Amino acid sequence: xxxxxxxxxxxxxxxxxxxxxxxxxxxxxxxxxxxxxxxxxxxxxxxxxxxxxxxxxxxxxxxxxxxxxxxxxxxxxxxxxxxxxxxxxxxxxxxxxxxxxxxxxxxxxxxxxxxxxxxxxxxxxxxxxxxxxxxxxxxxxxxxxxxxxxxxxxxxxxxxxxxxxxxxxxxxxxxxxxxxxxxxxxxxxxxxxxxxxxxxxxxxxxxxxxxxxxxxxxxxxxxxxxxxxxxxxxxxxxxxxxxxxxxxxxxxxxxxxxxxx
Amino acid sequence: xxxxxxxxxxxxxxxxxxxxxxxxxxxxxxxxxxxxxxxxxxxxxxxxxxxxxxxxxxxxxxxxxxxxxxxxxxxxxxxxxxxxxxxxxxxxxxxxxxxxxxxxxxxxxxxxxxxxxxxxxxxxxxxxxxxxxxxxxxxxxxxxxxxxxxxxxxxxxxxxxxxxxxxxxxxxxxxxxxxxxxxxxxxxxxxxxxxxxxxxxxxxxxxxxxxxxxxxxxxxxxxxxxxxxxxxxxxxxxxxxxxxxxxxxxx
Numbered sequence: 001x002x003x004x005x006x007x008x009x010x011x012x013x014x015x016x017x018x019x020x021x022x023x024x025x026x027x028x029x030x031x032x033x034x035x036x037x038x039x040x041x042x043x044x045x046x047x048x049x050x051x052x053x054x055x056x057x058x059x060x061x062x063x064x065x066x067x068x069x070x071x072x073x074x075x076x077x078x079x080x081x082x083x084x085x086x087x088x089x090x091x092x093x094x095x096x097x098x099x100x101x102x103x104x105x106x107x108x109x110x111x112x113x114x115x116x117x118x119x120x121x122x123x124x125x126x127x128x129x130x131x132x133x134x135x136x137x138x139x140x141x142x143x144x145x146x147x148x149x150x151x152x153x154x155x156x157x158x159x160x161x162x163x164x165x166x167x168x169x170x171x172x173x174x175x176x177x178x179x180x181x182x183x184x185x186x187x188x189x190x191x192x193x194x195x196x197x198x199x200x201x202x203x204x205x206x207x208x209x210x211x212x213x214x215x216x217x218x219x220x221x222x223x224x225x226x227x228x229x230x231x232x233x234x235x236x237x238x239x240x241x242x243x244x245x246x247x248x249x250x251x252x253x254x255x256x257x258x259x260x261x
Numbered sequence: 262x263x264x265x266x267x268x269x270x271x272x273x274x275x276x277x278x279x280x281x282x283x284x285x286x287x288x289x290x291x292x293x294x295x296x297x298x299x300x301x302x303x304x305x306x307x308x309x310x311x312x313x314x315x316x317x318x319x320x321x322x323x324x325x326x327x328x329x330x331x332x333x334x335x336x337x338x339x340x341x342x343x344x345x346x347x348x349x350x351x352x353x354x355x356x357x358x359x360x361x362x363x364x365x366x367x368x369x370x371x372x373x374x375x376x377x378x379x380x381x382x383x384x385x386x387x388x389x390x391x392x393x394x395x396x397x398x399x400x401x402x403x404x405x406x407x408x409x410x411x412x413x414x415x416x417x418x419x420x421x422x423x424x425x426x427x428x429x430x431x432x433x434x435x436x437x438x439x440x441x442x443x444x445x446x447x448x449x450x451x452x453x454x455x456x457x458x459x460x461x462x463x464x465x466x467x468x469x470x471x472x473x474x475x476x477x478x479x480x481x482x483x484x485x486x487x488x489x490x491x492x493x494x495x496x497x498x499x500x501x502x503x504x505x506x507x508x509x510x511x512x
Contacts, residue, residue: 131424213425
């Protein structure tokens with residue numbers, strides 16, 4: 001697509017474009033000036049820091065898997081199915097994207113809390129979700145799912161139905177078409193959607209503290225730890241923030257070269 | 262269509278700016294009070310009284326965990342008065358040279374066990390907090406109610422295993438009100454404040470951790486109005502505080 005003839009950009013466009021870039025990069029880079037380098041290794045390897053980092057990576061990985069399991073079917077259905085009732089669903093799925101995460105946390109409590117719609121039955125069965133690591137994963141999945149669904153749905157639509165139709169006309173069953181044609185064609189979109197979901201999970205704060213609480217080793221992920229440290233130990237908070245930035249950059253560069261983001 | 266979208270985007274960007282403009286309150290003086298979360302209902306009452314006595318002043322109250330408030334002031338938050346729920350956090354402000362004058366104690370507070378109405382778990386005293394299978398919620402050790410909880414647990418010799426540690430006392434209370442937690446340690450005043458949404462259980466050991474509440478004017482703020490607020494808290498405010506369950510300040 002990028003090999004078509006080049007059309008010149010209006011020059012004035014560069015000023016706001018550069019401004020936007022600076023606006024994003026400057027605050028993050030400024031954190032470097034607040035790091036106390038001498039204490040840095042000690043701060044990021046403290047027990048609380050390591051346990052939060054480990055918990056964050058584990059829960060984000062788990063919620064990404066959940067997002068894939070739930071989100072891929074949803075995205076394909078939304079992109080391909082003609083059913084009329086899908087219209088409202090399409091908008092509703094975007095809700096967690098627009099809602100403040102705290103509201104997401106309150107909503108999750110109403111569903112899965114001990115007094116919640118489903119939670120009270122789970123509680124009766126001896127299963128408690130609130131205050132557990134599972135609650136963290138649920139909160140992260142809730143806020144991250146739209147990222148995967150939106151980017152994958154877009155990819156499926158863009159890919160079009162041509163190859164699907166050809167495969168079907170050659171006798172492939174719907175499942176085979178999905179597995180051998182549709183999904184392979186949108187693999188870059190799927191990858192970037194998964195990475196976006198992972199990144200969003202990694203940064204999740206509001207829904208987690210509302211729904212899952214905050215306890216070292218169980219529910220206190222990196223953003224929750226940073227929030228705690230900010231009021232008690234600013235140096236440690238900055239150090240942990242830098243760790244999160246580094247993890248985020250690693251995650252972004254993993255997909256960025258594909259140009260799919 | 263594209264033009265419509267960009268118009269919408271511009272409108273969205275301009276919205277918060279317009280809201281800022283409305284915030285000016287037509288030249289009224291503003292007194293900004295940062296206060297510990299446990300002071301919420303009492304200070305809200307005092308706000309009404311202060312604004313009645315000073316019609317040209319708009320009091321802005323900001324409640325949060327004391328440590329969080331100190332962090333915001335030292336990072337440049339524009340408070341005129343700071344009321345802390347313990348001396349440790351007030352000392353942080355004084356050490357940062359941000360206090361205008363010496364802090365004065367204006368109340369004391371002790372901890373109480375909070376449980377859902379009817380006390381379904383049958384909690385009777387501090388030792389019951391260590392019962393297995395119950396969801397215990399506490400303040401995190403860095404905030405006053407958390408450090409008081411920790412001190413009590415050590416003094417009594419009970420090993421507390423919370424399911425969650427929150428950054429201010431109101432979050433602890435909320436977890437119990439919502440029924441997610443079975444028990445928690447909050448201030449006596451929070452139990453009074455919550456009405457019939459929670460039940461309080463007093464325990465003998467509570468006098469082992471008494472929090473002093475100091476108040477001070479913040480350096481760089483409106484010192485005249487700040488002093489008038491402090492005078493109100495130390496004067497007429499004492500009645501409001503004692504009605505809410507606060508103890509008299511330790512002399």
